Amino acid sequence: MSPVEQTGTDRFKTAILLLAAIGLMAGLAFRVAGQADIANLFWIAGVVPALAALLFEILRSIGRGEVGLDIVAALSMTAALVFGETLAAAVVAVMYSGGSFLESFAEGRARREMHDLLSRVPRTATRHLDGGLEEVPLDEIAPGDRLLIRQGDVVPVDGTVASDKAFLDTSALTGESLPARLERGAEAMSGSTNAGEAFDLTATHRAKESTYAGIVRLVEEAQRSKAPMSRLADRWSLGFLAVTVVIALAAWWFTGDPIRAVAVLVVATPCPLILAVPVALVAGLSRAAHFGVLIKGAGPLEAMARIRTLILDKTGTLTEGRPEIVSIDRHDGMDEGDILRLAAALDQASKHPVAQAVVAAAKARGLALPVPSEVAEFPGEGVEGRVEGRKVVVGGDGFVAKRVGRKGSEDHTAIEAGSVLVAVAVDGQMAGRLVMADPLRDGIAAMLAGFRREGIARILLATGDRAAVAERVTEGLGLDGLRSGLTPDQKVMLVLSERKHGPVMMVGDGVNDAPALAAADVGVAMGARGAAASAEAADVVLLVDRIDRLGPGIEIARASRRIAVESVVAGIGLSVLGMIAAAFGYLTPVQGALLQEVIDVAVILNALRALRIAPHEPATANPLEMSGRPAEMLAETSP
Missing domain, CATH: 3.40.50.1000 (HAD superfamily/HAD-like)
Structure with a gap:
């Protein structure tokens, strides 16, 4: 269902609840004033919209092959209207529409909170045209078009790199945490992000045929094929419906009094299921959000x-x-802190993710970083410049070795699998290597x-x-x-x-x-x-x-469901006792509706306990625990 359709549904359910509540309250006011006929009209006016909406929903459910508790509520309202028990019908209408509104409210709140989370997806692209640039919708991009991909842009379509080099962050597509270096003519996937300088891309596919669009189609297919999980209320519905109908028909058959059947149906209106379940689950949603877990509705929480x-x-x-420094491999006796400080000072001039990780590591250790000078960056290879008058080179092992006139080191025995090396040279001598990894x-x-x-x-x-x-x-x-x-x-x-x-x-x-x-x-x-x-x-x-x-989040979900089940069991148990009392003539339809209200209040108060669920807070790990455990074989990419 689209957001627009959902908003319309929410408003409709709100309107039904308001009409039912206004009809009930106005009818009670006229009844107290001695205007019984006008009171009945208001009660009927409040019930009819709720009953019509309910019957429509029942027909839709039957069309999907589903039978739920809506039938009991529809039977009780219809029977109460037919036999003149309009007040009882009005009470049932308010109870039912209230439960429907609560569940809709929970899902609507989750949708509103999701709105701010959805980041931009490319809708347009910058295309070269006659020596200039133009912004065009994605649908207008054709194979062969030359596009400008600025730093930070998401690649809008599949294509080939038309510049000498490009650096793309493909982590969202492949799981690789560091940008990949692509040479001219290399294929670039849509959905990846430009992590380097701006480059040109020659489109090879239209947007609807590209990698990102294919993943979107996979999502849509997966959602359509997703097996729906049976809801808590639905699993109780058929059995409760059968018990209700048997007791109501038995009361009518043996006594010949249809009002007893109406009283049974009114008492049986499954408000413990209609109200207690959504109240407990809505409370669980709210509680989970307090802990930073946004659950998109009662169904996912169940x-x-x-x-x-x-x-x-x-x-x-x-x-x-994101990469972090896990160790520093020293050469020629230079102190680890000096190696990191000089490398980070130079890397301040680079926007490369590895360079930024080096700077972050140095700042985390409280190192003061001087401003570099005479900086020259070689995209995808490294950076060189001066720091405090000293010549510093930082980059890939081969790049740095070439700058100092040495062969790249082949001694990687001390480096664990899953690491990437950043070499550092100072004043023409290899000073050491920073060992980086994506830690657990x-x-x-x-x-x-x-x-x-x-x-x-x-x-x-x-x-x-x-x-x-x-x-x-x-x-x-x-x-x-x-x-x-x-x-x-x-x-x-x-x-x-x-x-x-x-x-x-x-x-x-x-x-x-x-x-x-x-x-x-x-x-x-x-x-x-x-x-x-x-x-x-x-x-x-x-x-x-x-x-x-x-x-x-999982603990809150389980506790919320447990509280909902407790409320349902207690509420239905009391409802069954009330049904038996009504069948023997001890309760009129109005008395049955009022009794059900008392039961409702009890189960709702119990369901609200979900607001006080106190999950176990995750234990804070020792900062040294697992420190330095590289967790990913990072690409041979360097600042």
Whole structure:
């Protein structure tokens, strides 16, 4: 359903509730004033819109092959109107429309909060034309067009690099955390981001035929094929409907009094299910949002409470998604701090992600960075210049070795798999190498153990990265499976195949994860730094860049569902007792409606306990724990 359709539905449900409530209150006012006939008219006027909307929804549900609790509410309102129990019908109308409004409200709030998370998707591109530049819609781009891709731009269509070099961040598509260096003529994928200087691109495909569009189509197909999980209320509905009809018909058959059947139906209006379930779940949604977990509606929250298998992406999810210095390999006795300080000072003049990571590492250690001079940057290779009068060169091992007249070092025995090297030379001598990697997030092992305590039986890693990197990142984590080198459609197949073990949750942050997020029973996106496509396709979005927030989210979902079940069991038990009393003539329809109101208040108060759920906060890992564990075989790219 589109956002416009959803907004219209929300307004319609609000209007139905207002009409039912106004009709009930106005009727009561006229009844107190002794105007019974006018009171009946107002009650009927309040009931008819709610009943009409309810009958329409029932017909739609039957068309989808679904039978729910709506039928009980429709029977009670219809029977009350037919036999002149208009006040009872009005009370039922208000109760039912109130429950429908609550659930709609929860989903609407989630949609509003999602609006700010969706980052821009390219709608236009800059095209060369007759020696100038023009901004054109994506649909107008044809193969052969020459496009200008500025720094920070998302590549709008598949094409080939028409400049000498280009540096593209493909992490959202492939999981590689560092930009890839592309030479003239190399293929560039749509959806990647220009991490270097502006370059020209020759389009080879139209936008609708490009990589990014193909992933969007995968998302749409996955969403259409996604198996709906049965809702809590629906699983109780058929049994309760059968019990209600049997008691009502038995009361009418044995007594010959249709009013007793009406009283049974009114008492039986399943408000514990209609009200308690959405109240508990809405409270759970609110509580989860407090912990930075945005759940897009009551349905995903219910599904989240039943997850048995968890599939994790790697880059940006299990790992930080950005390179960090894990060690410094020294030469000629220079101090590690001096190596880092000089390299970071020079790298201040570069916008390359690796250079920025070096600067960040130096600042984190409290190093004062002087301003470099005479800086010359060689895109994709390195930077040279002067720092405090000393000649400094920073870059790839081969580039720096060439600048100092030495061969690149082949001694990588001390460097662990999953690392990238940044060489540093000072005054014509090799000073050392910075060993960089994409580290695991702190406390990952404890977090996974917490997931297992919450009932998740299987935890797997799914990544588009290489097998050697995937094996390195999972070392010692005790995962139940590892799948590497996966394309977006292969991730979808993994999600579908894991369903045999129970409901599946997929966690990711890249464009390549979006189809799998859409196909999973619950898709979770890293919303703080993740791609818009993944946030759009997911059922749950982590509003902060902390995957450990997922633990409290699952705990809140399970607790909310448990509270909802408790409310339903207690409420239905009381309703059944009330139905029996009504069948024996101890309750009139109006008395039955009032009794149901008392039951409603009790179950709602119980359901509101979900607002006070206190999940276990993730334990803060020792900062030294797992420090220096490289988690990704980074591309041989350098500042």
